[in-house]
Amino acid sequence: MTRSLRVAVVGSGPSGIYAADALTDQTAIPVTVDVIDMLPVPYGLVRYGVAPDHLSIRSVRNTLQKVLDRDSVRFLGNVEVGRDVSVAELHHFYDAVIFTYGAASDRRLGIPGEDLEGSIAATDLVNWYCGHPNAKTDLIESAIATPTAVAVIGVGNVAVDVTRVLAKTPAELEYTDMPQHVLDALAATHITDVHLLGRRGPAQASFTTKELRELGELEATEVIVNPIDVELDPVSQATVDSDRVMARNVEVVREWSTRGPTGKPQRLHVRFFARPVEILGTDHVEAIVIERTTIDENGGAVGTGVLETIPVQLVVRSVGYRGLPLEGLPFDTERHVVPNADGRVVSDGVAVSGEYVAGWIKRGPSGIIGTNKKDASATVAALLADAPTLSPAAEPDPEAISALLASRGVGAITYQGWQAIDAAEIALGASRGRDRTTIHDRDELIRVGSGS
Ligand code: NAP
DSSP states (O other): OOSOEEEEEEOOSHHHHHHHHHHHSOSSSOEEEEEEOSSSSSOHHHHHTSOTTOHHHHTHHHHHHHHHTSTTEEEEBSOOBTTTBOHHHHHHHOSEEEEOOOOOEEOOOOOTTTTSBTEEEHHHHHHHHTTOTTOOHHHHHHHHHSOSEEEEEOOSHHHHHHHHHHHSOHHHHTTSOOOHHHHHHHHTOOOOEEEEEOSSOTTSOOOOHHHHHHGGGOSSEEEEOOGGGGOOOHHHHHHHHHOHHHHHHHHHHHHHHTOOOOOOSEEEEEEOSEEEEEEEOSSBOOEEEEEEEEEOTTSOEEEEEEEEEEEOSEEEEOSOEEOOOOTTSOOBTTTTBOOEETTEEEETTEEEEEEEEOTHHHHOSOSOTTHHHHHHHHHHHHHHHHGGGSOOOSOOOHHHHHHHHHHTTOOOBOHHHHHHHHHHHHHHHHTTTSSOOOOOOHHHHHHHHTTO
16 A cells, blocks of 8 residues: 555544554554544543542543644544444545444343432443533432432442542542532532442452542541451452452451541441342332342352341442444444454454454453553554555545535534643633633533634
């Protein structure tokens, strides 16, 4: 090929931008990249997943921005693949496409009462407090307005995030970039008790120690653990003996179990061996029923038949994200990922020429941000190895896709548009003594990003 390779990356979260980085940070094969996102702004879960009070993790955006800064990389925001342009059409404009569109939905619990009013998905709560333009604002704000007792189901890092955000005082959240209406709604809650429920033991929990520790350092919340929950059975003891992260997690929880009352006004009850069985309520959540479990020889949860009912008015289901299919791409409906071999999309056992995946839609919703760098690099290595055999795009002129989008009335937000939004958020934050305040309204993002 005499021109540079043209690659589209669908999704501008960490996986997408790390893929663009790996494609343009090598010189063996010249590549130009369009990073396409359905939202008007880049960075995916760095903007709309990482908790706003985790400022150092959120600052990864500065590293990601350096990739979008490159001449060989172009950002096309506010363009939805599957709606504004099809997967088949992308092949017309690009020699290869890498799908990195993540896992936008939530896993289900599959228990009675899950859909009662007052039972919400952590993904929806996170979207709301991060200022996602598609946030279910009314649903979340009415769900958190009156409850005094809350159950958070799951003991992963997202459960830890939502617990911390719900338990923090306004002063502890003041210097985040949360939109003002989010800060106001959180400041107006009446929550006194949060029950964080793990269906297995502390030696099987998926949170990480640094994140876990923060729950024991909250200004207005004391953490309560029943010492019986940190008594280790032989299987858990073997896990702790061989896994340093699990050992540290257990150590943190054990220390909490020795704490006496502090007189703080709110309580966080961290519970293990507590499997949710049913959410009770007539029109609205009134309680959650949990079953005591023990651990089997494989580390799985086994019910004991001992039930307990905890009165709560809000249930936050934080049991993992779930990938969604995209029209025109194969999909594994059991694992909720796009089937692939080393990042090459596979359909009926055969690699689809010019189609690749990276990130959560490739391997499922796990790992920290850095995991995606290695993952995206592996996919890009496969793509570059395939480069000589790729079918060239029929219309590789970069302006061609812009013309098609314009003809369909799609106003793509460019990198310059994003820079205008970035500047506007910094100015909005400064007006309130903060570094930044997220603009949550899609129309406003588009207005600022398109300079209208
Ligand atoms: P996760 O780590 O997979 O945790 C899911 C939790 O839900 C587990 O405790 C799991 O328990 C539980 N669960 C699943 N199905 C359940 C059921 N039917 N009933 C009761 N509990 C159930 O997922 P996540 O918290 O959504 O996090 C996703 C990824 O993002 C993780 O890799 C996480 O580390 C990462 N993340 C990182 C940070 C950070 O670094 N600060 C912040 C947020 C997210 P079992 O183990 O028993 O299945």
